[in-house]
Amino acid sequence: MSSTTTESGAMTKLTMEELAAVSEPRIVVAPPGPLAQEVLARDNRVTSPSLPRAYPFTPKRGSGSVLEDLDGNLFLDLNAGIAVNSTGHSHPKVVEAIQRQAAELIHYSASDFYLPIYSEVCARLDEVAPFSGPARAFLTNSGTEAVEAAIKLSRYVTGRQNIIGFYGAFHGRTYGSVTLTASKAVYKRKFGPMLPGIFHAPFGDGRGFGLDLSDPDGDGFASIAYIEKVLFKRMVAPDEVAAMIVEPVQGEGGYIYPPDGWFQELRALCDEHGILLIADEVQSGMGRTGKMWAIEHFGVEPDVVLSGKGIASGMPLGAMIARADLMDWDLGAHGSTYGGSPTSCAAALATIDLIEGELMDNATRVGEELLAGLRELASKHPSVVDVRGKAMMIGLEFDTHDRMDAVEKAGFKRGLLLLGCGDSTIRIAPPLNFRSDQAVAALRVLDEVITDAEKG
């Protein structure tokens, strides 16, 4: 059990502080244990079968980067609930902010009234937005709603209908977002017709889908040439394109970083044709790559940045943050009942303070230790074909999908919560306060599970 044994032999439950201090996974009952099995049986009966569960993990409590399942097993969280639990699980400052807010005001719609904490969050986002000028923000309940808001705003302010997205991208599952999503066909299968006016281009140097679109001569990326020579010439006139929506680092598509120089070419193309550049930082933002926004690594400014996931440590919140001069739409053009609800806003304020105050630096420092350790694993395991990333957004790529799958599942049995992305990559995306001692333990267990996966 997740417990310590006292001198009298009685088992005591770990406190939340003790849980956060745990360095190593601790498996006491092979997961899924008997209590987990009961939940799985009920879940299999009553929940939507569309939910893509990776493995039978049943979280009960979480503190820092450690999660306890129903049967008392302790796991190290290497995916932070898909890059959501940026400050770790139930960070005391976030919990305190939520509790304080819930005791005062749970809800009043910011669309219809002047909810003070809503504009407090927008002012905080203005401070951290990756623009040289001022920003305004529209708050949502999720990442996909931030994407939808950006689709609407860009059409509205440009008077143009078409939008370009990128192969390998994931932007969410509502209709506009899922039309832009191009990471797996299953997200669109049987749901057509999709939103009209959406086109796609290859991302970066094409590595996410096995093409070589690099720029060996330094005369321009083939993926950018595709937009000019194929899309603009044969499919859609550039003066009818409202925006390009791009993840600075593709998340679901495989933790793919674009090569240096690519974003400059993309920005230049947008500028040439009056097209808005929208950075979807729902997964890559909020300090995950060691900067508040991943696009800051690439030296260009977007016109709009989208946030979600890590922005409120797990409370439902997203944001469309735009250059202030762009947010030029009429009263009533867009709104939301719950978007920017007080408890989510309170969590966001505490989260942004923590990320800026200490966690981004920790993410960079421990991220470097993880990268070095993973590169060592790559040098001794032939099945590991690439290690890439910055801070806490690292991709560990395997030779085959089945190998990645075997590592993910074996990790679970040994107390590591891993999650695949792309065709054959595991994302290493722990909470931003993941510690060095936990990194050492995670690397050791990874070494063991990769060794097993290589034996078959």
Ligand SMILES: Cc1ncc(COP(=O)(O)O)c(C=O)c1O
């Ligand atoms: C880059 C990106 N955009 C948008 C989304 C959609 O966010 P949500 O699931 O909160 O709607 C995701 C979710 O994984 C994402 O990774």
